Amino acid sequence: MFKNIYNWIDERLDVTPIWRDVADHEVPEHVNPAHHFSAFVYCFGGLTFFITVIQILSGMFLTMYYVPDIINAYNSVEYLQTQVAFGQIVRGMHHWGASLVIVMMFLHTMRVFFTGSYKAPREMNWVVGMLIFFVMLGLGLTGYLLPWDNKAYFATKVTMEIANSVPYLGPVLKELMQGGTIVGAQTLTRFFALHVFFLPAVLLTLLVGHFIMIRRQGISGPL
Amino acid sequence: MAHGKKSDEKIVFVGDSRVKKSKGFIVPPDYTAYPGKSEAFIPNFLLKEWMVGVVFLVGFLVLTIAEPAPLGFPANPSATIIPMPDWYFLFLYEYLKLPYASGDYVVLGVIGVTGVAFGALLLAPFLDTGKERRFYRRPITSSLMILAIMAIVYLTNGAWTHYSNEMEATGQKAEHIQREEEAREKRAKGLPTTNAIATKEVAIVEKEDVAMESYKKAGCITCHAADMKGAAGPSLRGIGEVHDKDAILTIIKEGYGDGKMPPMYDNAIAAGLTDKDVDHLAEWLAKQKAE
Numbered sequence: 373m374f375k376n377i378y379n380w381i382d383e384r385l386d387v388t389p390i391w392r393d394v395a396d397h398e399v400p401e402h403v404n405p406a407h408h409f410s411a412f413v414y415c416f417g418g419l420t421f422f423i424t425v426i427q428i429l430s431g432m433f434l435t436m437y438y439v440p441d442i443i444n445a446y447n448s449v450e451y452l453q454t455q456v457a458f459g460q461i462v463r464g465m466h467h468w469g470a471s472l473v474i475v476m477m478f479l480h481t482m483r484v485f486f487t488g489s490y491k492a493p494r495e496m497n498w499v500v501g502m503l504i505f506f507v508m509l510g511l512g513l514t515g516y517l518l519p520w521d522n523k524a525y526f527a528t529k530v531t532m533e534i535a536n537s538v539p540y541l542g543p544v545l546k547e548l549m550q551g552g553t554i555v556g557a558q559t560l561t562r563f564f565a566l567h568v569f570f571l572p573a574v575l576l577t578l579l580v581g582h583f584i585m586i587r588r589q590g591i592s593g594p595l
Numbered sequence: 596m597a598h599g600k601k602s603d604e605k606i607v608f609v610g611d612s613r614v615k616k617s618k619g620f621i622v623p624p625d626y627t628a629y630p631g632k633s634e635a636f637i638p639n640f641l642l643k644e645w646m647v648g649v650v651f652l653v654g655f656l657v658l659t660i661a662e663p664a665p666l667g668f669p670a671n672p673s674a675t676i677i678p679m680p681d682w683y684f685l686f687l688y689e690y691l692k693l694p695y696a697s698g699d700y701v702v703l704g705v706i707g708v709t710g711v712a713f714g715a716l717l718l719a720p721f722l723d724t725g726k727e728r729r730f731y732r733r734p735i736t737s738s739l740m741i742l743a744i745m746a747i748v749y750l751t752n753g754a755w756t757h758y759s760n761e762m763e764a765t766g767q768k769a770e771h772i773q774r775e776e777e778a779r780e781k782r783a784k785g786l787p788t789t790n791a792i793a794t795k796e797v798a799i800v801e802k803e804d805v806a807m808e809s810y811k812k813a814g815c816i817t818c819h820a821a822d823m824k825g826a827a828g829p830s831l832r833g834i835g836e837v838h839d840k841d842a843i844l845t846i847i848k849e850g851y852g853d854g855k856m857p858p859m860y861d862n863a864i865a866a867g868l869t870d871k872d873v874d875h876l877a878e879w880l881a882k883q884k885a886e
Contacts, residue, residue, distance in 0.1 A: 399640040401631030406643060415647060422648050426655075446669040447791040453666055454778075454788065464659030472655070474683045485719070485740055488728030495720035502717045509683070516681050522770055525670035526678035534691060537701045595729050 393587060402594035413487075414591075416480035423473040424579070428572070430466040438518070440564035442557045445520035470512055477505055489592040497585040500578055507575045514567035520560060528563075529555050667770030669792050676770065677761050686747045689754035712743065786836075797833040797885045799823055806879035809872045813863035818856070823883075828856060833885045840881035847873060 382388055401407050403414040437456060439448040452459040481501065484490055490498035517528045532555060536546040551558030634640055668674070680688050687709070690696055696704025715722060723736045730737040762769070768776075778788040799807075799822075811821065818828035825831065838846065850858040863873050 395637040397636050398633040399636050400633045404632070404634065404640065405647075407632055415644070418644060419648070419651060422651070442670070443792050449666060450789060450791055453664070460663050461656070461659050464662070464664045465655070467664035468655065468658055468662070471682065482740075482744075486730040486737065488723075488730065488733065490720045491723070491726070491728060492720070498720050499717060506713075512681055512683065519666055520670045521667035522670055522674050522676045523665075523667050523679060525672070526674075526676050527680045530678045530680065530688070534705065537705050539702050539706065592728070 397587070400591060400594075403591055413479075413483045416476050416483055420473060420476040420480050421579075423469050423476060424575075426465060427469045427473060430462050430469065431568070433462050434466055435568065440518070440561050442520060442560055445518065445560060449519045449521075470515060473508060474512065477508060481505065487592065487595060491592075494585070494589055494592065497582060497589065500581050500585065504575065504578045504582060507571055507578065511567060511571050511575070514563040514571065517560065517563045518567065525555065528559065665769075665771030667774055668790050677758060677765070677767065679758055682751070682755075685754040686750035689750040689757070715739075793833075795885075797830075797883075799832060800835075800882050800884065801879065804879055805872075806876045809863075809868055809876045810879075812866045813868055813873070813876065814859060814866060831880065831883065833883055835881045835884040838881070840877050843877040843880050844874065847877060 403411050405412045405415065434452070437448050437452045437459065439445060449463070453463055454460075484498065484501070513531065517524045528550075532546050532550055535549060536542045538545055547553065549559070549562065550556075551562045690708075691701075691704050693704070694700070696708065719736075723733065725733065727733055774790065781788045810816065810823075815831075818826060819831045820826045823831045834843070846856070847863070848858055848860040850856050860873065863876075864870075868876075
């Protein structure tokens with residue numbers, strides 16, 4: 373029956389080529405840890421994606437409770453942490469996942485770097501990967517403020533001072549980021565919007581590019 | 596189904612994917628190009644990878660249960676706290692404190708070195724253009740990266756040591772630990788553990804009581820304000836939830852919070868209050884409870 377449903381859809385939308393592009397390819401021996409244990413270094417990229425998915429899912433659940441304003445931000449996080457069933461675990465996953473994704477991404481970058489996989493024809497994919505790295509750092513930076521506790525508040529003040537010290541553009545950059553002259557209500561809503569809408573949108577776009585390029589160019593050959 | 600040979604599929608594909616073979620484009624390598632035991636991505640490889648993923652997920656969940664995500668006290672611009680970014684920014688934070696990256700050289704620090712380092716990383720494929728891929732055959736590229744990693748480790752460690760020393764010197768404890776300890780104590784006493792910012796205004800209980808006059812006379816209003824909402828000192832509305840009468844009397848007589856509030860008893864007496872009045876004031880304050 374599933375076959376019939378599939379064929380019915382396929383006749384109308386021609387999905388088989390897409391499906392084949394996504395899924396139907398082979399994994400060469402030199403990247404398969406089942407054959408060469410040292411090939412586990414090729415898992416870091418996949419694990420980064422795995423944690424990114426965890427981050428997106430746990431983040432979606434967090435926004436069910438989180439309120440981005442200066443009074444309720446802390447209150448809602450505290451409520452989520454102490455009252456909501458499994459709230460502590462979901463927030464824990466998002467908090468620790470944020471660190472782990474950086475670790476995994478770093479390891480993945482180092483694997484690509486030291487195996488020279490960024491060389492022709494894969495230069496563009498390296499650049500896209502680095503942009504993903506920067507977006508991830510941006511997500512970490514904006515997410516750090518959201519619980520609106522003292523640690524978050526003062527760290528963001530330092531960030532603003534650093535932004536301010538950029539020549540010429542600094543003051544403009546600072547005011548743009550904090551949405552005013554102080555770190556306050558506007559900063560919080562702005563960081564929230566960046567963290568939940570803008571940066572994830574950029575991230576997903578870049579990820580699609582990253583994956584399409586991997587499929588087009590294949591995994592780099594054995595050393 | 597992609598592998599089935601005698602299926603009833605409309606289109607049968609040969610080769611790796613649907614990418615069109617045309618002149619000038621990079622043709623994805625046919626996997627026969629990699630002699631050896633290659634296997635299908637779906638389902639063979641993905642199932643194995645998922646097993647690794649499950650082991651990873653279990654470890655991850657154990658971490659989240661064993662170590663709850665930290666949460667401090669609500670942001671308060673007048674709090675004294677040593678600012679600390681997330682750990683993966685520590686190396687940048689420490690680096691920007693170096694003499695040649697701060698003060699007069701801040702432009703060099705923020706734009707110069709950082710820009711060159713991150714720019715070089717971003718454009719690595721266009722800087723390291725040789726055909727050689729093995730890292731030990733690319734000594735310059737590899738050693739630059741190893742040097743950068745060593746610098747990051749050194750700077751991160753420096754920032755953390757500096758932070759720990761400063762915390763110790765000022766006798767501070769990380770706020771999320773402090774909050775957890777306080778919550779544990781409060782829970783043991785059966786008090787509410789929340790640090791939430793009050794959104795509902797707590798009314799003054801028995802506003803017409805003579806104690807209100809004593810409150811104004813005794814000089815409490817200088818710090819706690821005429822409406823008891825607090826100014827230099829904290830709000831006293833709902834103070835009865837936190838301290839009982841005896842505790843309040845002790846605070847009036849001995850001060851509070853390591854000299855943040857001075858002893859006010861003598862002041863009150865000097866302002867013409869009797870010991871009985873102060874006792875009544877404390878009793879009245881202890882009655883200040885929400886609802």
